Amino acid sequence: MxxxxxxxxxxxxxxSAPDLHRAANVVLRSEGLPEITFDQARSFIGKGASVLIERVVESVGLADDPEAHPRLLGKFMREYERDPALTxxxxxxxxxxxxxxxxxxxxxxxxxxxxxxxxxxxxxxxxxxxxxxxxxxxxxxxxxxxxxxxxxxxxxxxxxxxxxxxxxxxxxxxxxxxxxxxxxxxxxxxxxxxxxxxxxxxxxxxxxxxxxxxxxxxxxx
Ligand SMILES: O=C(O)COP(=O)(O)O
Ligand SMILES: [Mg+2]
Missing domain, CATH: 3.40.50.1000 (HAD superfamily/HAD-like)
Known part of the structure; x- marks a missing residue:
């Protein structure tokens, strides 16, 4: 059968959580924004990269900026794909x-x-x-x-x-x-x-x- x-x-x-966390924080640092913790990053995983970045944007108080999500998502995907060495x-x-x-x-x-x-x-x-x-x-x-x-x-x-x-x-x-x-x-x-x-x-x-x-x-x- x-x-x-x-x-x-x-x-x-x-x-893969350590790399997703790392890539999110590289993006946040590049924007001069506060980093997120590992536990936050881990809790944002499950519904894909776009939702992960939605949660990141909310957690750093940028939810009202319509350009924040596409910009951070683009940077995040480039950074994550460039170096997933912790996975x-x-x-x-x-x-x-x-x-x-x-x-x-x-x-x-x-x-x-x-x-x-x-x-x-x-x-x-x-x-x-x-x-x-x-x-x-x-x-x-x-x-x-x-x-x-x-x-x-x-x-x-x-x-x-x-x-x-x-x-x-x-x-x-x-x-x-x-x-x-x-x-x-x-x-x-x-x-x-x-x-x-x-x-x-x-x-x-x-x-x-x-x-x-x-x-x-x-x-x-
Ligand atoms: O990337 C995610 O948020 C989840 O990916 P998964 O469906 O392989 O768990
Ligand atoms: Mg999973």
């Missing part, structure tokens, strides 16, 4: 993807990160060779929590399966797509684990192949 598994990117496969894979990701491949899984990605930095990260970490279908924030006219990008990736893989992510947005997206959600608890969620609807949860990637095998095994039985 088809075993599709689709992943979220930030806070799930890669820990790391979560421990065990590559081993887990190799084991999922051996289980016969067809794997894809559905992220709210824009296409350009998504592909830079996938290539840099060698994730691109495992992922047969990808939807980023700007692949379709809508992004998560709209279920359309996730449904498109599942369709490109050949049919519905599991969605693996770290956030409220991911849980909502899976629910709206009618798919079981697998929650990685070590990412950027803001609410307690029990408040996010999920079928399975894991805190280390070495647990995921077992969850996937159990899920599809039960369907086959």
């Amino acid at each position: 088809l075993k599709s598994v689709v992943f979220d990117l930030d806070g799930t496969l890669i820990d 790391v894979l979560y421990p065990g990701v590559i081993d887990a993807l190799a084991r999922l491949e051996l289980l016969g899984c067809a794997m894809g990605l559905c992220t709210n990160k824009p296409e350009a930095p998504t592909h830079i990260a996938l290539k840099h970490f060698g994730l691109d060779r495992h992922l047969r279908a990808v939807a980023s924030a700007d692949t379709l006219p809508v992004r998560k929590p709209d279920p359309a990008p996730l449904i498109k990736v599942m369709h490109d893989l050949g049919g519905p399966g599991l969605y693996v992510g770290d956030s409220e947005v991911d849980a909502e997206t899976a629910e709206r797509a009618g798919l079981p959600f697998v929650l990685f608890t070590e990412g950027y969620r803001k609410s307690p684990v029990e408040d996010l609807p999920h079928a399975y949860a894991f805190d280390h990637w070495d647990q995921l192949p077992g969850i996937v095998a159990q899920h599809f095994g039960a369907l086959e039985a």
